[in-house]
Amino acid sequence: MVVAWLQFLACMAVIAIAGPSLTRSAHAIARLSGMSQGWAGLILLATATSLPELYTGISSVALANAPNIAMGDALGSCLFNLVMLVILDALSRGEPVWRRVDQGHILTAGFGVILIGFVGALVLVVREGFDFKIGHVSLYSPLLLLLYLIAMRAAFHYENRPRAVAKEPAAIVEGETLGRSIQQYVLAALVVAGAGAWLPFAGLDVAAAMGWQTSFVGTLFVAAATSIPELVVTIMALRLGSADMAIGNLLGSNLFAILVIAIDDLAYGHGSLFAAVSPAHAVTAFAGSIMAGILIVALLYRPGNRFFGVISWIGLALLAVYLLSAYTIYLHGH
Structure with a gap:
C-alpha cells in the first residue's frame, strides 16, 4: 500500500513541478507570437495544462488496459476545473469575479454543457445496444471531434470580432525568445508525458491496495493529479489580475478533456471505450453539465x-x- 501511494504521489510531484514551466512557456509563446490573450488561454494554455490528461488517458487504454481510469480522469478533470471557480470566487477580493470577466465565456461554457452531457448520455445509451462502430472505434468519437472543432471555430470567430479596445504591446523579458520558449514548452511537455504515462499504473496499484474500484480512483485521485497545472494557472492568473485568462483556461481545458475521450476511444483496441466503462461515469458527466x-x-x-x-x-x-x-462515485467505488 505504501509503495502504491508513493508512486502515485511521485507522479503528482513531477506534474506539479513541470506544470508551471509548461504554462509559463505557453504563455510566452502566445505573447511573442502575437496571439490574443483570450485565444491563447483557450487553445495554447488550455492544451498545455491538459497534456497530463491526454498522456494519462492514452497510457490507461493502450498500455494499462484501464478504461475506467481514462474516462474517470477526463470527466473528473472537468469537475475539478469547474470547482476551481470556487477558489476564484473566494480569493477574488473587492468586486466579485463574476462581474469582472467577459460574458463571452458563456459561449465556451455552453459548449461544455453540450459536450460533457453528450458523453454522459453515451455512457448510458451504448450499454443499451446503441453502439455503432467501425472496427473497434465508436462512431460517436468522430462526432465528439466534430463538436470540439465547431466549438473552437465559434470561439475563434467570437474572439476575433471587431472591438474598440486597443492592443497593448507585448512585454519584453530579457533573454526570452520565441525559439527558447518553444524549447521549454516541448521539454516540459515531455516531462509531463512521462509522469502522465506512469500515472494510470500507479492508480491501478492504489485501487488494488485500497480495494477501490478504478472508476472511483480515476475520477477523484487521478483527475486531481492531472488537474494540478490548471490549479497553478488559476492561482497565477488571479495574482496577475487576469480572471478572464483563468476562466478561459479552465473552460478550454474542459473542452479539450472531451477531445481526449475521443482520442482514448481511438487508442483503445478492445472495443468501444463507452461500452467498457462503468455507468457511474454518467453521474460525473451530468454533474459537470450542471456545474457549467x-x-x-x-x-x-x-x-x-x-x-x-x-x-x-x-x-x-x-x-x-x-x-x-464525489460522494456518489465514492459509494459506487466501494
Whole structure:
C-alpha cells in the first residue's frame, strides 16, 4: 500500500513541478507570437495544462488496459476545473469575479454543457445496444471531434470580432525568445508525458491496495493529479489580475478533456471505450453539465452578494454539486 501511494504521489510531484514551466512557456509563446490573450488561454494554455490528461488517458487504454481510469480522469478533470471557480470566487477580493470577466465565456461554457452531457448520455445509451462502430472505434468519437472543432471555430470567430479596445504591446523579458520558449514548452511537455504515462499504473496499484474500484480512483485521485497545472494557472492568473485568462483556461481545458475521450476511444483496441466503462461515469458527466450551467447563470446574472463576505451562492452551488457527485462515485467505488 505504501509503495502504491508513493508512486502515485511521485507522479503528482513531477506534474506539479513541470506544470508551471509548461504554462509559463505557453504563455510566452502566445505573447511573442502575437496571439490574443483570450485565444491563447483557450487553445495554447488550455492544451498545455491538459497534456497530463491526454498522456494519462492514452497510457490507461493502450498500455494499462484501464478504461475506467481514462474516462474517470477526463470527466473528473472537468469537475475539478469547474470547482476551481470556487477558489476564484473566494480569493477574488473587492468586486466579485463574476462581474469582472467577459460574458463571452458563456459561449465556451455552453459548449461544455453540450459536450460533457453528450458523453454522459453515451455512457448510458451504448450499454443499451446503441453502439455503432467501425472496427473497434465508436462512431460517436468522430462526432465528439466534430463538436470540439465547431466549438473552437465559434470561439475563434467570437474572439476575433471587431472591438474598440486597443492592443497593448507585448512585454519584453530579457533573454526570452520565441525559439527558447518553444524549447521549454516541448521539454516540459515531455516531462509531463512521462509522469502522465506512469500515472494510470500507479492508480491501478492504489485501487488494488485500497480495494477501490478504478472508476472511483480515476475520477477523484487521478483527475486531481492531472488537474494540478490548471490549479497553478488559476492561482497565477488571479495574482496577475487576469480572471478572464483563468476562466478561459479552465473552460478550454474542459473542452479539450472531451477531445481526449475521443482520442482514448481511438487508442483503445478492445472495443468501444463507452461500452467498457462503468455507468457511474454518467453521474460525473451530468454533474459537470450542471456545474457549467451554474457558471452560465453566474455570468448572466452577475451576483454580488457573498456569505460571510467570502463566497457567493454561485460558489456554494458549484461546491455542493461537486461534493454530491464525489460522494456518489465514492459509494459506487466501494
